[in-house]
Amino acid sequence: MKVRKAIVLAAGFGTRFLPATKAMPKEMLPIIDKPIIHYVVEEVLSAGIKDIILVTGRGKYNIENYFDRNPELEHLLHSKGDKARLEQVEYISKMADLFYVRQKTAKGIPDAVTCCRDHVGNEPFVVLNGDDFFEGPSPVRQLMQVYEKYGSGVIGGTRIPRENVYRYGVMAGPEVEPGVIEIEKMVEKPKVEDAPSNLVSSGRWLFTPEFFDAVEETPEVRGEKWWPDVAKVVTKKTGQKFYARALDARWHAVGDQTNFVKSTIHFALQRDDMKKEIAAYIQERVKNEVGK
Known part of the structure; x- marks a missing residue:
């Protein structure tokens, strides 16, 4: 089944960027003149997906405003003859078919994803963190290529210096083709000496619809559910394997x-x-x- 829908996660508090994020969503922090989430949406579009669900939370209305029209600004730019900026502003409001869902309580990635169940339906889908992005070939497209070959869930990974693995979820397993492993171990924020590899999860996932039912059966740990635990439930119930793709793109982990x-x-x-x-x-x- 073709992947046609993407979920972008943008409900977090952004506490690392306080006090700025008290008034501005972290996903709207600009890299020069484009907010982070602009790069994320462009990544999805470059993979051919136009149906995008943005999971937001309280105080995230600036994200909706950014992707909406601003007739007053458009009129001002038109009256000034500023064609370049006018085209740029108009493009943003037309770039994608965006659907907004609010996560009422921040309880982790699986909970945020299940907020989108009715919109996704019985289809495979991709999930992206809204506060980091990639430069280069679309990671979403790379995940889709692995899914099209193996028909299973795929996690986007990046190889990083081993001394930094304690910050991330680490994946390991046998290589089934260049750049792709079958995941046998998933360890969340291990000690450096205990890490099974230096391939870390980098905020890009492709899940099959079985993920939704598995979330309901996954117990909470420290008040939330974790996607590696959900993946284990999926495997136990369906026999589905999960793969990791070492992404051929530069990861801007701007969180x-x-x-x-x-x-x-x-x-x-x-x-x-x-x-x-x-x-x-x-x-x-x-x-x-x-x-x-």
Whole structure:
């Protein structure tokens, strides 16, 4: 069955970016002039999926406003003859068919996904974190290619320096083809010495509809349900295997302040209108810091 729907998770509090996220959703924090969630939606669209469900929470209305029309702004840009910015603003409101669902209580990824059950129906679907993004070939498309071959759930992964694996869920298992493993172990935030590999889950999943029933049968741990536990229930009930795809794209894990700044600098250095000035500033700052 073809994958036609995507769920983007955008209900979290963004506590790492307080106090800014007290008034602005973390998914709306800009990388130069585009919010993070803009990149996420573009990733989905580049995979050919246009039916997108955004799971939001209290105070996330700015996300809806961003993807909605702004007639007053459009009129202003038109009256000024600013065609480039007008086209940019109009494109955003037309870029996708967006459907909004509110997660009333933040109880983890599986709970957020089940909020979308009625809209997804009996179809496979992809899930994306709304507060990080990728640069390069669409990870969603890469997951879909694995699903089309094996007909099972697929988790997007990224290989990272081993000393950082304690921050993430780690996956391991035999390689079934280059870049694809059959998952045998899933360990959430292990100690470095206990990690079975350096392939970590990086906020991209493809699930089959069996996921929904499995969530109901999965017990809570520390007040919420965890997707690795749900995956184990799916396997136990259906025999379905899960695969991990080492994604061929650059992961911008901008959910923490340091990586957010790094990604902002990365994109600034790619822009013709600012790269020289930014590079010169960085060189000056590094020289001054080293000289201290």
